[in-house]
Amino acid sequence: MKLDTSGLESVAPFLGVSSELVGGLSGAPYFELPNTANFDRFQKDAIQMVKPAKGTTTLAFIFKEGVMVAADSRASMGGYISSQSVKKIIEINPYMLGTMAGGAADCQFWHRNLGIKCRLHELANKRRISVTGASKLLANILYSYRGMGLSVGTMIAGWDETGPGLYYVDSEGGRLKGNRFSVGSGSPYAYGVLDSGYHYDMSVEEAAELARRAIYHATFRDGASGGVASVYHVGSEGWKKLSGDDVGELYYMYNPITPSTVEQEMTDVAGP
Amino acid sequence: MTKQRANWSPYDNNGGSCVAIAGADYCVIAADTRMSTGYNILSREYSKITKLADKCLMASSGFQADVKALQKHLAARHLIYQHQHNKQMSCPAMGQLLSNTLYYKRFFPYYSFNVLGGLDSEGKGCVYTYDAVGSYERVGYSSQGSGSTLIMPFLDNQLKSPSPLLLPAQDAVTPLSETEAVDLVKTVFASATERDIYTGDKLEIVVVNAEGIRREYMDLRKD
Numbered sequence: 001m002k003l004d005t006s007g008l009e010s011v012a013p014f015l016g017v018s019s020e021l022v023g024g025l026s027g028a029p030y031f032e033l034p035n036t037a038n039f040d041r042f043q044k045d046a047i048q049m050v051k052p053a054k055g056t057t058t059l060a061f062i063f064k065e066g067v068m069v070a071a072d073s074r075a076s077m078g079g080y081i082s083s084q085s086v087k088k089i090i091e092i093n094p095y096m097l098g099t100m101a102g103g104a105a106d107c108q109f110w111h112r113n114l115g116i117k118c119r120l121h122e123l124a125n126k127r128r129i130s131v132t133g134a135s136k137l138l139a140n141i142l143y144s145y146r147g148m149g150l151s152v153g154t155m156i157a158g159w160d161e162t163g164p165g166l167y168y169v170d171s172e173g174g175r176l177k178g179n180r181f182s183v184g185s186g187s188p189y190a191y192g193v194l195d196s197g198y199h200y201d202m203s204v205e206e207a208a209e210l211a212r213r214a215i216y217h218a219t220f221r222d223g224a225s226g227g228v229a230s231v232y233h234v235g236s237e238g239w240k241k242l243s244g245d246d247v248g249e250l251y252y253m254y255n256p257i258t259p260s261t262v263e264q265e266m267t268d269v270a271g272p
Numbered sequence: 273m274t275k276q277r278a279n280w281s282p283y284d285n286n287g288g289s290c291v292a293i294a295g296a297d298y299c300v301i302a303a304d305t306r307m308s309t310g311y312n313i314l315s316r317e318y319s320k321i322t323k324l325a326d327k328c329l330m331a332s333s334g335f336q337a338d339v340k341a342l343q344k345h346l347a348a349r350h351l352i353y354q355h356q357h358n359k360q361m362s363c364p365a366m367g368q369l370l371s372n373t374l375y376y377k378r379f380f381p382y383y384s385f386n387v388l389g390g391l392d393s394e395g396k397g398c399v400y401t402y403d404a405v406g407s408y409e410r411v412g413y414s415s416q417g418s419g420s421t422l423i424m425p426f427l428d429n430q431l432k433s434p435s436p437l438l439l440p441a442q443d444a445v446t447p448l449s450e451t452e453a454v455d456l457v458k459t460v461f462a463s464a465t466e467r468d469i470y471t472g473d474k475l476e477i478v479v480v481n482a483e484g485i486r487r488e489y490m491d492l493r494k495d
Contacts, residue, residue, distance in 0.1 A: 087437065106405075246438065
């Protein structure tokens with residue numbers, strides 16, 4: 001579709017311009033328009049296609065003492081906060097955790113389904129399933145639904161015979177093994193804090209504080225993250241919930257209010 | 273080649289609001305009784321609350337045809353459960369069943385926004401809140417439907433209870449008494465009726481406690 005913009009022209013086109021512009025038609029410059037039904041919306045739709053829409057912050061990392069998993073608890077539907085107390089760390093079984101990002105129903109349902117499959121594996125093979133195996137089960141299921149609109153961005157964290165294990169699995173069919181992941185709209189902020197403070201030889205308390213801070217900072221800057229920052233640790237004995245702190249209260253813990261001198265002067269003056 | 277678009281939609285929104293509040297030994301479930309389509313009112317006396325089990329009720333707003341189909345499906349599954357287990361389904365069990373039922377239609381959802389209310393196996397009030405495709409969580413109170421954005425902030429203000437995710441854990445159940453909770457529900461719906469065109473006519477309140485189930489009605493503005 002070509003608009004005739006000859007009315008806008010004030011100068012003759014340059015001689016050096018490519019021949020397909022000058023030759024052919026009268027030489028009036030034109031610009032390509034998208035061949036869509038709804039011209040005003042196509043750009044927004046195009047952005048929506050590539051935009052990662054998972055409004056949340058979750059993270060997990062492996063360190064000397066096992067795996068640390070943390071998440072916020074906000075669920076948003078567009079601009080409305082539908083819940084501030086969503087459980088985003090799902091207990092698949094006593095030694096494996098899954099995190100939730102993306103569609104809440106999709107994550108809840110498929111994690112529960114994964115827990116069932118892991119239990120069936122135990123019964124059939126008389127031994128626990130590995131983290132590698134569990135993440136592969138989930139990834140294969142999600143791959144078979146690829147393109148149908150599921151939205152799942154999850155991390156499977158656990159402790160098996162080979163030690164601590166961490167995998168990232170998503171609804172596009174991706175599955176990655178790694179030491180450090182953060183998923184969701186708040187993940188850039190969480191990565192900043194997490195990457196700068198990470199050491200392999202941290203103690204459990206240090207790692208928990210790092211994870212908590214990373215979630216807190218993400219909730220501070222990302223509107224789609226908030227609520228309660230939950231921190232779990234997965235060790236050789238299984239997972240244990242270490243803390244659940246309201247991020248509003250964490251703010252005052254990290255930024256305590258000290259009365260300023262001006263306020264003190266005013267109370268002196270206000271005396272009888 | 274522009275994408276083909278259907279010239280009709282299988283869904284409609286019949287409006288309305290639902291609320292449920294869990295107490296220490298009771299549960300209040302309430303919904304208005306207006307059923308509308310677009311700017312028309314189809315009925316002023318349509319109940320959105322249904323009893324799924326002895327101590328478990330569901331209030332649903334959204335597309336009432338899907339709600340009706342969902343209610344029938346759950347009632348049938350409950351009957352089978354009773355035949356197989358010789359007992360009524362508990363509220364948490366019904367909660368999981370509802371979630372799975374909704375998710376099985378993940379790619380052609382029930383357009384139904386549900387709140388489940390009742391007593392758990394210990395006799396404490398329990399409320400489960402759902403989205404249209406089955407994600408659910410147990411909460412102390414919830415509202416769904418066209419008036420939920422008006423009702424929820426008010427309930428947060430009056431009832432805001434500590435999150436169940438906090439550690440050390442704090443109980444999520446409301447400290448209100450049964451009469452206070454019912455009064456709160458009446459206040460909340462009166463306010464929602466003022467500002468939501470799809471909410472009004474009459475309010476149906478159902479209270480579940482150890483004695484059984486009690487039903488109450490209150491008139492709302494009919495305009």
